[in-house]
Amino acid sequence: MQFDFNEQQNEFRQEARRFLAAECSTDRVRKALEGGGFDRQLWQGVAEMGFLGIAIPEEHGGLGLGYLELCAVAEEFGRAIAPLPILSSVYLAAEAIKTFGTPEQQSEWLPKIAAGAAIGCLASSEGERLTEKSVRVAFANGALNGTKAPVLDGDIADVAIVLAKEGDALSLVLVDLSQDGVARKALETVDPTRGQASLTFAGAKAERLGERGDGWGNFQTLLDRAAVLVAFEQIGGADRALEMGRDYALERMAFGRQIGSFQAIKHMLADMYVSATLARSNAYYGAWALSTGAAELPRAAATARVSSTNAFRHCAKNNIQVHGGMGFTWQMDCHLFYRRANQLALALGSLPDWEEKLVMRLAAANEPLAA
Amino acid sequence: MNFDDTPEEAAFRAEARAWIDANAPKHLQPILSGSGHGTAGDIADFDMLAESKAWQKKKYDAGWACLHWPKEYGGRGATPMQRVIWNQEEGIYAQLSFTFIIGQGMCGPTVMAWGNEDDKQALLPPLAAGEDVWCQMFSEPSAGSDLAGLRTRAVKDGGEWVINGSKIWTSGAHISQYGILLTRTDPSVAKHKGLTMFWVDMRSPGIEVRPILQAHGQSGFNEVFFTDLRIPDSQHLGGVGQGWTVSLTTLMNERLSIGSGMSTGFETLMDYAVRAPGRDGGRLVDDPAIRSKLADWATKASGLKYTSMRALTALSKGEEPGPENSIGKLVAGATSQDIATFAIDLQGEAGILTDPAQAAHAARFQATLMRSPATRIEGGTDEILRNIIAERVLGLPGDVRVDKDVPFEKIPTRA
Numbered sequence: 001m002q003f004d005f006n007e008q009q010n011e012f013r014q015e016a017r018r019f020l021a022a023e024c025s026t027d028r029v030r031k032a033l034e035g036g037g038f039d040r041q042l043w044q045g046v047a048e049m050g051f052l053g054i055a056i057p058e059e060h061g062g063l064g065l066g067y068l069e070l071c072a073v074a075e076e077f078g079r080a081i082a083p084l085p086i087l088s089s090v091y092l093a094a095e096a097i098k099t100f101g102t103p104e105q106q107s108e109w110l111p112k113i114a115a116g117a118a119i120g121c122l123a124s125s126e127g128e129r130l131t132e133k134s135v136r137v138a139f140a141n142g143a144l145n146g147t148k149a150p151v152l153d154g155d156i157a158d159v160a161i162v163l164a165k166e167g168d169a170l171s172l173v174l175v176d177l178s179q180d181g182v183a184r185k186a187l188e189t190v191d192p193t194r195g196q197a198s199l200t201f202a203g204a205k206a207e208r209l210g211e212r213g214d215g216w217g218n219f220q221t222l223l224d225r226a227a228v229l230v231a232f233e234q235i236g237g238a239d240r241a242l243e244m245g246r247d248y249a250l251e252r253m254a255f256g257r258q259i260g261s262f263q264a265i266k267h268m269l270a271d272m273y274v275s276a277t278l279a280r281s282n283a284y285y286g287a288w289a290l291s292t293g294a295a296e297l298p299r300a301a302a303t304a305r306v307s308s309t310n311a312f313r314h315c316a317k318n319n320i321q322v323h324g325g326m327g328f329t330w331q332m333d334c335h336l337f338y339r340r341a342n343q344l345a346l347a348l349g350s351l352p353d354w355e356e357k358l359v360m361r362l363a364a365a366n367e368p369l370a371a
Numbered sequence: 372m373n374f375d376d377t378p379e380e381a382a383f384r385a386e387a388r389a390w391i392d393a394n395a396p397k398h399l400q401p402i403l404s405g406s407g408h409g410t411a412g413d414i415a416d417f418d419m420l421a422e423s424k425a426w427q428k429k430k431y432d433a434g435w436a437c438l439h440w441p442k443e444y445g446g447r448g449a450t451p452m453q454r455v456i457w458n459q460e461e462g463i464y465a466q467l468s469f470t471f472i473i474g475q476g477m478c479g480p481t482v483m484a485w486g487n488e489d490d491k492q493a494l495l496p497p498l499a500a501g502e503d504v505w506c507q508m509f510s511e512p513s514a515g516s517d518l519a520g521l522r523t524r525a526v527k528d529g530g531e532w533v534i535n536g537s538k539i540w541t542s543g544a545h546i547s548q549y550g551i552l553l554t555r556t557d558p559s560v561a562k563h564k565g566l567t568m569f570w571v572d573m574r575s576p577g578i579e580v581r582p583i584l585q586a587h588g589q590s591g592f593n594e595v596f597f598t599d600l601r602i603p604d605s606q607h608l609g610g611v612g613q614g615w616t617v618s619l620t621t622l623m624n625e626r627l628s629i630g631s632g633m634s635t636g637f638e639t640l641m642d643y644a645v646r647a648p649g650r651d652g653g654r655l656v657d658d659p660a661i662r663s664k665l666a667d668w669a670t671k672a673s674g675l676k677y678t679s680m681r682a683l684t685a686l687s688k689g690e691e692p693g694p695e696n697s698i699g700k701l702v703a704g705a706t707s708q709d710i711a712t713f714a715i716d717l718q719g720e721a722g723i724l725t726d727p728a729q730a731a732h733a734a735r736f737q738a739t740l741m742r743s744p745a746t747r748i749e750g751g752t753d754e755i756l757r758n759i760i761a762e763r764v765l766g767l768p769g770d771v772r773v774d775k776d777v778p779f780e781k782i783p784t785r786a
Contacts (some may be wrong), residue, residue, distance in 0.1 A: 001380075001687050002373050003680040068372060246765050261768040263754070266761035273760055274698050278674025285677045288372045307670035352659060355666035362669060363645045363656045 003284060009072045012065075016076035019049055024080045026333045032083035032193040033336065038156045043084055047116025052090055056098065061111035067225075067291040071232045071283070078236025081340045083193040085119050085153035087233070087347060091226040093120020096161045096172065100210035100218055105174060109159060121157035123148035123199055124219065130163075130349065132170065132216050137201065139164035139173045144181075144206040149198030152347055155186045156195055161209060163219050170215030173206040181205065191343035193336065223348050224301035228286035231301075234308035234344055235283050238276040241315040241337045245269055245322040252324075265322060272315045279304075279311035299365065302358035309345045309354070316341035374680065376456075377687070383453050387460045390433060395464050396426055403463040420546060423467040427501025437475050437499040444483065444491060445499030452687045473542055474498050474505030478551045480624040482570060485608040485617050490570070494549065506547040506573070508538040508595055509618065513784070515540075516755050518553075519562045519615060520774075520782070523597065525554035525569070527604070532556075532569065534577070534600040540749070544580045544593040547573045551621070552602075553614050558780040565779055566614030569606050577601065587741035633703035633746075636710045636739055637672035641665065643714060643732045655717060664713055671706050675699060694763040700746070701756040708743035711736045 005013070023045055032039060046052060054070045056062025077086055094113045097105055097120070112118035124130055126137065127149055137146030144164060151160070160175045175182065181204030187196045210218050246269055249260030259265050286304030289297040316337040320327035327334040345351060376384055399422060430436045431445060438454040440446020449457070458465055479498050482491060497503045514521035523536025534554060544550065550571050557565035577600030582590040609617035644655040644665060655661050679699070682692055714736035715722030724730040725737045747753050761767040774782045
């Protein structure tokens with residue numbers, strides 16, 4: 001049994017951790033929080049390390065490694081709460097183009113994404129909980145019309161994968177965002193370290209990505225894969241929030257003792273450890289399914305997603321609680337993790353959507369044979 | 372990343388599987404596969420005892436008993452991973468070993484670590500063979516989580532010790548031939564320092580075993596009373612006053628029983644939720660409020676399963692299981708109680724019924740409802756397990772102990 005990362009994958013993780021410790025401290029995250037905008041220098045550094053092209057084939061400028069390497073590195077981006085468009089560009093756009101794109105689309109965009117020269121995003125939400133029937137943005141005759149919002153990294157992206165209505169079916173389409181038919185507007189959000197925008201298409205030139213009518217199924221496939229990768233970001237963030245809370249409980253004195261010697265605090269931290277541990281194990285299950293192409297990936301992905309969403313939120317909110325009043329100051333980093341926990345919980349669809357997917361997928365696997 | 376055996380593990384698994392297939396008591400299959408979760412820890416009735424002893428003897432004769440023990444004491448000298456593989460392969464028949472878990476998993480290793488050689492030769496092989504059942508007499512009415520506060524007194528009298536006091540929550544004492552007994556030999560020193568461990572023949576005069584009628588109406592545990600019980604001095608395990616250290620051996624061995632994953636009952640609930648009708652002609656799983664609960668418990672059940680896979684991976688590499696494995700019972704105990712409570716709510720007022728012929732899903736949830744409070748207490752309460760995680764995994768300070776350096780006899784016992 002080898003239900004763990006191997007030595008090479010762990011070395012890769014260490015490399016990412018060293019790089020991010022040196023280049024992506026929370027001071028740097030704060031710059032994005034305090035209106036510093038997109039940190040292109042950091043992004044270029046990440047690209048030079050090869051992290052953006054881990055799972056992109058070598059022929060398209062990537063490293064041609066597997067999803068396990070990408071999961072290992074994702075955990076480090078999560079620990080660092082990096083203010084970077086990796087989710088959008090790497091886990092979603094690159095995966096969409098790699099999986100559903102034509103050879104031309106792949107050779108046009110994948111090398112640029114791997115090099116950090118182009119940023120991709122996925123535009124699906126239209127301002128309410130998304131369903132197969134709620135999509136209004138329309139694609140016809142090579143032109144796209146309508147508004148998508150919020151779009152994660154829509155403020156800085158060069159290319160968007162858009163879920164659009166095509167007649168009475170849904171398709172994924174690819175849109176170059178550097179054209180007149182696209183208007184963007186930055187949006188204020190709970191987590192300003194990650195940009196969001198509305199994208200309005202007015203006859204924007206677009207091309208289909210994948211087959212007509214396959215949009216919803218392909219979109220779900222993308223979400224499942226990205227959910228596993230995001231789960232690693234979430235467990236990375238959860239662990240860091242737990243460590244912050246633990247460290248503060250060791251250092252802060254009250255009533256003449258370390259506050260970490262009070263059971264109320266100890267038990268809160270123990271419960272954070274439990275949820276972070278369960279989430280880690282579920283994320284590994286997702287990583288196994290993703291890396292082996294297992295048929296149970298949809299179940300594993302939803303399990304990892306729900307588990308890590310709950311764990312990161314749990315650890316981030318209780319990290320503030322352990323810190324007491326200090327935890328609610330701008331100056332302490334606790335709120336950065338609280339913000340990111342909630343940002344990641346909503347990206348890819350919120351918890352009720354994933355709870356439904358998880359239970360329905362489990363139910364489908366559990367159907368009585370006679371029924 | 373994979374779940375595959377190494378070639379050596381696969382060969383061992385094949386050998387174990389073939390032997391089990393040829394020798395398991397298959398006539399018991401219907402009974403064993405029907406038993407619900409949440410009942411482990413309740414000693415089975417006497418017919419089951421005979422069957423358990425027969426299966427254990429068969430395993431012993433073929434070299435499949437106590438895999439983790441050295442061969443000279445009746446074991447197989449197997450690796451921890453081989454022991455896990457055996458447990459997986461033994462499957463439902465492992466329930467026949469419940470009677471021996473405390474003896475073989477905790478008492479035996481304690482005797483092995485601290486007993487004299489003659490005693491080890493005499494006591495351990497019959498324990499491995501299932502001829503003897505052992506019990507562990509630690510908890511007392513006034514010493515549970517605070518085990519070192521126990522009051523059962525051992526007083527030296529010539530070449531013997533005279534024991535007076537009582538123990539509680541002793542699984543299997545009524546069917547045991549032997550037990551290990553933690554006593555107080557010196558009340559004038561701090562509580563951890565005045566303890567001594569003995570092994571005891573349970574058939575000795577001065578021992579009375581009474582079953583406890585538990586809150587759910589069944590009896591699996593006992594109270595054990597000692598009235599001038601006399602134990603030869605040669606039967607102490609470890610030195611006089613060293614009982615606390617000795618007891619830690621016993622409790623550490625409890626932790627090694629990983630891979631024996633406790634059930635949360637989630638699969639039973641899921642099975643129920645896809646079959647039982649919900650409101651307005653739908654199924655239970657069609658209700659978002661129900662799904663939200665199911666999803667949370669699904670991640671707990673799955674998280675425990677894959678946490679145990681990670682622990683097995685570490686074990687397979689030769690690493691020792693650590694205190695992080697405390698999460699299993701902590702999560703499974705509380706979750707099974709929550710699931711049972713939720714499941715009877717789903718049954719409306721009929722959730723109160725306990726007759727398997729009338730209650731939904733053969734009254735399994737009602738059975739778990741009534742048994743699960745014990746799961747959260749036995750073998751370390753939820754609160755003690757959280758302390759263990761906080762102190763030994765996260766490195767937080769221990770509790771302030773007002774009784775730590777006080778002679779035991781000076782520790783207050785009344786509020």
